[in-house]
Amino acid sequence: MSIDVAFDKNHIWHPYTSLTQPLPVYGISHAKANKLYLENGKALIDGMSSWWAAVHGYNHPKLNQALIEQSQKMAHVMFGGITHQPAVELCKKLVELTPAGLDKVFLADSGSVSVEVAIKMAIQYWHSQNQPKKHKLLSLKQGYHGDTFAAMSVCDPQNGMHSLFNGIIQQHYFVESPSSGFYDEYDSAAINELETCLKNHAADIAAIILEPIVQGAGGMRFYHPHYLKQVRDLANQYDVLLIADEIATGFGRTGKLFACEWADISPDIICLGKALTGGYMTLAATLTTKKVADGICNGQAGVFMHGPTFMGNPLACAVANAAIALLFENDWQNQVMQIERWLKHALLPLANYAQVKQVRVLGAIGVVELNQAVPMAEIQAFFVEQGVWIRPFGKLIYLMPPFISQQTDIDQLAAAIENWLKS
Template structure:
């Protein structure tokens, strides 16, 4: 067996890591195991995973219930193509999701990843408009500051001035409105919707759908905005015959407080839970026509996502000349992933995550709000189990690495954002440790930005 040094040497010479150079960017840590909120490295360092391994490990690492579900399924069938076959895990997961999702969103397309589910949502919207006799409606409107994934179609819907500008030549061209500036904790200001109204007015005849991340823009700025924007979007889409897509990949599964980010527009955030999700009229006015889910769907144990459509969207496509929805991933409805997702839904339904997230939010606010007084602080933002310290300038990667080792907290700042999105099982004392690490990074002297994995 190779030792840690040999493994890291091969890694550095041959393996690309996310948003990182191949050369001169060694992996900072060699993970040996992970349990609960903690990742343990080969040299014995134990790190609290303050970012849920990119926001997906909601129930903690190596969750016994999910691991056991995968093990049991592996004894029966690891994979079978979904073209021409179906299987019990896919059907059971579908039955569970129909009950778990907001009322009326019940036509499910299983996808490999969040990015692919966004690709499916965009294609579904265009195929819907084609079936309605509007082939010219093949563009989407997205928000500046948004992030929807790294595949070409998803990149094209992400911030046009963000991390993907290099690839503009291969992206479809869509339209963008200014991001909502009205913050989540401020009164709604209807002037914040003017940019979207203008874009739609100018291009109405070309627009198939509008897509947004409800209340929480993630990977391009960690921005939290007022849910009143979602109400105005729904009204505008209804008036113009445009579909509305909510990308709940990051905001869903209690990350912002309630089960879905969209619930902040339902009148009583956090109150929807099990009851309103399938019954109340309060939510009916602010439902999307298509939504995407992923990340926490399997609790971060297997890659899986879904694109979910309303009955209206599905019926129009199904009853058209081209009735087949033209997409089909190889690993669509992978049985192991379906088993993991079923076990994950069990936990979401049986644990009071709304209360747990409320406790995390309270602790984040208490710890992070005072950081506004730091000399290098530009802003502090908190919602649910999301906390972000925006800095005027980012410290060096060496300083960030030092803080990680000193505190035992794994943080991965990007651009000038030091953020946390911890597992939903994170204790109050662990939240305190995370916030102390964020504070220490905020107190570091700014330095030159290096081209390594800490600066995505």
């Protein structure tokens, strides 16, 4: 049976898309390895990892098998008053792999919810310390943390996707994003605005929340590790918590297993998602320290006030365990280093085109920033014709390919971008 694209156009709401003037959608019949297949059989090389999650590609036999085996035991069971081996095994792995001290794990069902959980943890922690005034967050401009209400409130308030809701969502503190790029010489003044904000408002601030090293959907910016190190020091100095949103950067994407490792720091709370299950199922984890967890549980409520229905879903936990094992089996670090080399070789020359403002590469992330926003429908059709799946936004044409991608794949993705620039 073919996909009813006409029904889709009239009735199905796609992300960030108008229903009255919808962008075209492309029917995918199946996917395997790093390719998506249109209904007519045409293969598209995936440059997006399905919004950065499918790091092992699609239809992987080991991930498929993990789901099959778990489905024959139980697909879901409530996590209230019950536990199961897939969740226990996953939490053990996360405690082992994440930065030191993050050994209390809360399993939720999406990246945005992970951020909501982190914000609630921070606020409830200070409430339990008899400091309820500490309920504000300090965030970076050009940051992105999700589309639910608390997550929206810590995204860029002006240039982000959620300015429409500014009069409704909780108002927090924002400072300019770091001025020193990842490969730049560090400018010691980059931290001044954040430090000033802490000096003036630390009594109100529960936590600093940021995306370590890579600001994702807010602009695909790569900033200097020393900035992150200074943020950790200032959080300690002014007695606020540090939340690291590693939903996009976790599990190797930047060249470190977690981007916090570039600065050799450990946050008080970390948010994980996307690649956690290899893109197979929605699952997220929020980890925190014994200090924060004990503070919450010794407070007035006595418990952490959150409990999603699908928390700790056994199917999701089982495939996450298999996906994490596959990272190490496949030598993720070598995979990412190879992709970084290939991206630099293929993309950096594109900086010579007049339409291009900057090209930047870090780990398995390549970004071609243009001077003007792209015409979305037109460029998407062009890329499909070129046999690749690339989904730009704004002025950014970027690649986050699956880790299993080969040099010929990267070259074809880059060639499609160059052909667009030529056209």
